[in-house]
Amino acid sequence: MTAARRVVVLDFDGTMTDAEKEGAPFFDGYVADLATLTGGAAADVRARAEALRDAMFANPTAYAAEMGRPPEKVAPAVVDPYLRMTPIARQLYDEHGVLRDAGDRDRVGTLLYNRHYLTTVEHPVFRKGAGDLLRALGRRTDLDVWVVTNSGTDHVASKIDRLDALEGGVAWLRPRVKGFAGKFKIDRAWPEAPPDLTLPGLPRPILRQRHHYHGILAGLCDGDFRRVTVIGDIFELDLSLPEAMGARVGLVKGPYTPAYELAYLRERGPRAAIFDELDAVMDFIDLPTDAAA
Numbered sequence: 001m002t003a004a005r006r007v008v009v010l011d012f013d014g015t016m017t018d019a020e021k022e023g024a025p026f027f028d029g030y031v032a033d034l035a036t037l038t039g040g041a042a043a044d045v046r047a048r049a050e051a052l053r054d055a056m057f058a059n060p061t062a063y064a065a066e067m068g069r070p071p072e073k074v075a076p077a078v079v080d081p082y083l084r085m086t087p088i089a090r091q092l093y094d095e096h097g098v099l100r101d102a103g104d105r106d107r108v109g110t111l112l113y114n115r116h117y118l119t120t121v122e123h124p125v126f127r128k129g130a131g132d133l134l135r136a137l138g139r140r141t142d143l144d145v146w147v148v149t150n151s152g153t154d155h156v157a158s159k160i161d162r163l164d165a166l167e168g169g170v171a172w173l174r175p176r177v178k179g180f181a182g183k184f185k186i187d188r189a190w191p192e193a194p195p196d197l198t199l200p201g202l203p204r205p206i207l208r209q210r211h212h213y214h215g216i217l218a219g220l221c222d223g224d225f226r227r228v229t230v231i232g233d234i235f236e237l238d239l240s241l242p243e244a245m246g247a248r249v250g251l252v253k254g255p256y257t258p259a260y261e262l263a264y265l266r267e268r269g270p271r272a273a274i275f276d277e278l279d280a281v282m283d284f285i286d287l288p289t290d291a292a293a
């Protein structure tokens, strides 16, 4: 019996892909459906959605992606085209007096997300270096590599197929996708949950009772989070829980990554890293696991 391998967990959308470029059509389609749902004129609803998006860019920490029943603030809304739609949709439902029930909103939100996410499956846009990193990881028999994503398993598998068709060498990852990870799911009744995290510059706590996500990660590492490195593009969603459990975490920056997330990770020493590009990720994965906590 050899020593347990180290586990590498990759987020996919926004981490391996360019969420802004890939998700641009998401806004158009989603807003068109919001017009149908609210009964508003298409042009008016679009103008209002654009105004709300501009307000979010102007004051990002005032907006959060809310999910669940009751709704919980689970992620920054500004960071990508998918999360950005959640406060926009809620505000439009409020203004038009439709879908008042939180459960209905949550259900419809999931339907709209899945429907418009398909546009990104048709035209994935990979970050520079994604293929190189995944091919390099595929050669590493000493690492146990997984994709853990909120998106559908098949959706992300089909993006991997596209990349494999373009560049080759990444098909090995296809059966190693765990979708529907529910990283946003909060379980207030989880007794072993890490406490909420309060960060300077963010006027709400970061909730870490992500029991569902914890279960998936714990299953991959047999509960030994010190063996785990997680790479994601949103600290709150991808990294806050595993970091609290003792995993090493790497944040791949996007244009709207919040400053408070970067400041927190800079204080974590060798157990955290921030990347502008994917080409530095492998060096971080290969840091000795006993790098000072």
Ligand SMILES: [Mg+2]
Binding pocket: 011, 012, 013, 014, 015, 232, 233, 234
């Ligand atoms: Mg992501």
